[in-house]
Amino acid sequence: MLYLELFLQGLLQGSIYALIAVGLTLVYGLLRILHVAHAGLYTLGGYFGVLVYNSSGSLMLSGVVAMFGVGILGVIIYRLCYEAILDQPPFVPLIASIGLFIAMEELYRILFGSYGISYANPPLQQMLPLGGMYLREGEWVTILVSIILIGGLAWLSSHTRLGLAWRATVTDPQMAESFGIDPIRVRYFNFFIGSALAGTAGMIVGILNNLVEPTMGSVPSYKALAIIVLGGLGSVRGTLVAALALGVVESFGTIYLGNVLNRDAIAFVFLILVLMVRPQGMFRGI
Amino acid sequence: MSLLDIRNISVRFGGVHALEEVSLNLNQGEILGLIGPNGAGKTTMLRVITGVVQPNHGEIDLEGEMLNNLPIHARVRKGLGFAQQLVRPFREMTLAENVALAAGAEQTRHPWRSMFRVERRNALQESLKWLAMVGIENAADSYPNAVPLGYLKRMEVARVLALRPRMLLLDEPLAGLNQVEATAFADILVELKSQGQTILLIEHNLAEVRRICSRLVVLDNGCKLAEGSPETVLKQPSVLEAYIGQGTVHAEN
Amino acid sequence: MGYEISLLTFMGISIIGSLSLNLITGFCGQVSLGHVAFVGIGAYTASILTKADTPFFVALLAGMLLAGSFGVMVGLASLRVRHDFLAITTMGVNFVFLGVVRQQEWLGGELGVSSIPDPGLGKLGFLALVLGCVILVALLSLQIRRSWMGYVFEAVSGDEDTARMLGLDVSRYKLIAFALGTALAGLSGGLYAHHVRFIFPDSFAFVESITLLAMVVIGGNGSILGVIVASALLSVLPQWFQFIGDYKLLLYGSLLFIVMRFSPGGLAGLAKNIFPKSKKAFALKGNQ
Numbered sequence: 001m002l003y004l005e006l007f008l009q010g011l012l013q014g015s016i017y018a019l020i021a022v023g024l025t026l027v028y029g030l031l032r033i034l035h036v037a038h039a040g041l042y043t044l045g046g047y048f049g050v051l052v053y054n055s056s057g058s059l060m061l062s063g064v065v066a067m068f069g070v071g072i073l074g075v076i077i078y079r080l081c082y083e084a085i086l087d088q089p090p091f092v093p094l095i096a097s098i099g100l101f102i103a104m105e106e107l108y109r110i111l112f113g114s115y116g117i118s119y120a121n122p123p124l125q126q127m128l129p130l131g132g133m134y135l136r137e138g139e140w141v142t143i144l145v146s147i148i149l150i151g152g153l154a155w156l157s158s159h160t161r162l163g164l165a166w167r168a169t170v171t172d173p174q175m176a177e178s179f180g181i182d183p184i185r186v187r188y189f190n191f192f193i194g195s196a197l198a199g200t201a202g203m204i205v206g207i208l209n210n211l212v213e214p215t216m217g218s219v220p221s222y223k224a225l226a227i228i229v230l231g232g233l234g235s236v237r238g239t240l241v242a243a244l245a246l247g248v249v250e251s252f253g254t255i256y257l258g259n260v261l262n263r264d265a266i267a268f269v270f271l272i273l274v275l276m277v278r279p280q281g282m283f284r285g286i
Numbered sequence: 287m288s289l290l291d292i293r294n295i296s297v298r299f300g301g302v303h304a305l306e307e308v309s310l311n312l313n314q315g316e317i318l319g320l321i322g323p324n325g326a327g328k329t330t331m332l333r334v335i336t337g338v339v340q341p342n343h344g345e346i347d348l349e350g351e352m353l354n355n356l357p358i359h360a361r362v363r364k365g366l367g368f369a370q371q372l373v374r375p376f377r378e379m380t381l382a383e384n385v386a387l388a389a390g391a392e393q394t395r396h397p398w399r400s401m402f403r404v405e406r407r408n409a410l411q412e413s414l415k416w417l418a419m420v421g422i423e424n425a426a427d428s429y430p431n432a433v434p435l436g437y438l439k440r441m442e443v444a445r446v447l448a449l450r451p452r453m454l455l456l457d458e459p460l461a462g463l464n465q466v467e468a469t470a471f472a473d474i475l476v477e478l479k480s481q482g483q484t485i486l487l488i489e490h491n492l493a494e495v496r497r498i499c500s501r502l503v504v505l506d507n508g509c510k511l512a513e514g515s516p517e518t519v520l521k522q523p524s525v526l527e528a529y530i531g532q533g534t535v536h537a538e539n
Numbered sequence: 540m541g542y543e544i545s546l547l548t549f550m551g552i553s554i555i556g557s558l559s560l561n562l563i564t565g566f567c568g569q570v571s572l573g574h575v576a577f578v579g580i581g582a583y584t585a586s587i588l589t590k591a592d593t594p595f596f597v598a599l600l601a602g603m604l605l606a607g608s609f610g611v612m613v614g615l616a617s618l619r620v621r622h623d624f625l626a627i628t629t630m631g632v633n634f635v636f637l638g639v640v641r642q643q644e645w646l647g648g649e650l651g652v653s654s655i656p657d658p659g660l661g662k663l664g665f666l667a668l669v670l671g672c673v674i675l676v677a678l679l680s681l682q683i684r685r686s687w688m689g690y691v692f693e694a695v696s697g698d699e700d701t702a703r704m705l706g707l708d709v710s711r712y713k714l715i716a717f718a719l720g721t722a723l724a725g726l727s728g729g730l731y732a733h734h735v736r737f738i739f740p741d742s743f744a745f746v747e748s749i750t751l752l753a754m755v756v757i758g759g760n761g762s763i764l765g766v767i768v769a770s771a772l773l774s775v776l777p778q779w780f781q782f783i784g785d786y787k788l789l790l791y792g793s794l795l796f797i798v799m800r801f802s803p804g805g806l807a808g809l810a811k812n813i814f815p816k817s818k819k820a821f822a823l824k825g826n827q
Contacts, residue, residue, distance in 0.1 A: 012683060040679065092799050099795025225627050262642060264637075281624075
């Protein structure tokens with residue numbers, strides 16, 4: 001039973017990682033940018049969630065704001081920050097993005113205080129037994145939301161014109177353009193979807209921890225990078241598997257290696273080991 | 287006299303035979319043309335020679351010394367000079383600096399010692415000589431982004447020559463050039479040959495190949511199809527057949 | 540006076556740290572996001588040794604050696620993974636270093652190492668030592684850049700595959716860049732530990748790696764003078780102006796972003812655009 005519980009906890013953590021990392025891998029697949037500031041948007045999702053909920057009391061409304069507000073902000077970040085430096089060597093957007101992320105975190109600290117904000121009436125905290133497993137409502141919701149959003153994304157990309165345009169642009173931007181696809185709109189769409197997922201993940205984690213603090217994105221940001229690298233950089237499927245795998249590895253690792261390494265170090269030991277064996281990550285391609 | 291001996295090379299990618307028991311040798315002072323339709327295995331053969339691809343079977347010898355286990359830079363140090371199909375100049379360096387880096391091969395042979403070697407003037411002087419040989423000394427101080435493709439292709443050859451290689455291995459050097467440029471470029475190769483340079487030429491431009499090569503080896507589907515003087519080889523119906531199958535006769539000429 | 544001396548010492552240590560990163564990232568083009576791990580290895584090694592009564596200079600040297608050895612290991616990793624993969628791997632190295640140090644009792648765990656012995660040079664003497672090291676490291680950087688080694692580094696940073704085609708032993712050159720850069724990071728770590736006399740894991744957190752990288756790229760990736768100027772400014776500004784202190788990270792973050800967004804060549808690139816003739820003094824890479 002302990003194993004099963006550890007495994008489920010790992011999957012839960014993994015599905016949160018997946019929500020964050022999918023956006024990151026979408027951006028990388030399209031633009032070859034390691035978009036570290038993505039985690040800043042994740043944190044913002046947490047703030048939108050808690051602030052709107054505390055003032056309106058509607059979980060639905062705060063979810064919508066976290067998703068769409070952060071999505072739109074993601075597009076704005078692309079427009080203002082990345083568009084002009086796409087043709088620079090890769091370290092330029094990477095470092096710009098790290099700078100942006102640090103500045104965002106500091107801005108949250110200055111605006112909302114360094115101690116964080118909690119939900120006034122914490123929602124979704126009831127224990128809910130299902131199939132013999134005891135998880136909180138929020139945790140079940142997390143798993144459900146991850147499946148719905150990522151499943152929806154998969155459906156979108158394989159069953160709609162927009163998805164087709166998107167896949168074509170990722171494969172070969174010039175080819176896509178000659179089919180009349182506007183690459184700029186695809187990029188906006190890309191940033192919108194990716195950021196909206198991150199915003200949702202931020203809100204979910206805010207609810208689960210009942211705390212939103214300025215630095216809540218720090219660890220996920222770097223871990224999400226590790227995940228997309230593990231997944232083969234740019235491969236959505238690889239990213240999903242890597243996210244879940246990392247969640248499970250961490251979950252078991254903290255039990256069995258906890259006195260040698262902390263949780264974050266385990267993630268990166270795993271990353272470095274995998275990269276040494278497979279320098280291109282676990283998966284290649286889309 | 288045989289300089290480079292390639293014996294019974296086989297390469298498999300998954301279940302596909304990219305090369306099947308191909309042997310060829312490159313003799314001192316000749317221009318050997320390695321031709322064949324697209325997908326015949328020419329590029330794979332070049333990759334085997336550079337060491338990017340490890341053959342499943344077979345041996346590459348340079349005057350009796352086996353090269354199979356050497357990394358690419360060591361093969362270059364032994365006298366193999368490669369020019370890539372896509373020109374890849376160092377874009378932060380002028381053309382002269384690009385060539386001088388190769389001309390200074392002695393300065394860079396031992397990494398730690400290279401820290402104490404400062405003098406670059408001789409190498410730069412020498413680079414001008416090589417640039418002049420390929421006819422672009424007027425662009426010595428230009429950056430790669432400021433010169434046309436034909437210049438970059440010549441710079442690439444000058445850069446390889448500056449290594450003073452015992453043989454040149456050229457991968458489709460005429461691709462992307464118009465007929466006038468291609469002929470001028472081929473003439474440079476003839477000139478180099480007359481100075482004793484050994485050249486292995488992978489090329490699609492059959493007119494130029496026929497004009498300048500001493501000998502041809504034809505690959506098709508990973509196997510050696512024919513070998514001999516250009517006149518006899520290009521007359522063989524099987525060679526023509528291979529090209530027709532691919533439709534490249536029209537496409538490439 | 541004591542305060543100014545301490546400030547200058549700190550500035551010098553920062554310059555050594557950023558120049559050491561500049562060897563790897565600026566000269567050789569291998570972006571490292573975990574450089575402070577090697578500063579940390581130098582700091583921990585040197586301070587544990589001096590606490591065990593090892594002479595200061597021996598301890599300093601040992602810290603350099605150990606940092607350099609780990610650096611070669613990361614260099615070996617860089618032979619397998621490239622570009623973005625390498626950046627993330629080096630970032631991982633920083634987190635693994637922290638993860639290990641935090642859990643080790645004999646390294647002081649979360650509390651770190653305190654009451655590190657005074658090297659006995661006096662405040663001015665220590666400053667002189669640090670400035671001497673700064674000059675040596677700067678001279679070494681200059682020598683590398685004007686030598687054939689620097690020429691090869693430039694080629695490796697531009698296009699590794701082509702460099703190999705020219706008979707250059709790219710792997711060895713990269714390892715040398717990592718060995719030198721990380722050993723010098725170890726030096727700055729040993730000096731740092733004996734300057735503040737108290738170190739703990741957070742002194743070597745990931746954000747400090749970013750700080751070092753900020754100094755390099757704001758100065759102008761590869762430009763020695765630019766990097767020195769940027770590190771001097773960025774290390775001292777927050778201390779001089781207390782009101783910046785609270786906003787130090789906001790300043791770093793914004794500066795990193797603004798410089799990359801509007802002048803990817805850093806200060807050196809900016810100077811080159813304003814005074815085209817000063818090209819040599821600011822010799823710069825990564826920018827046409």
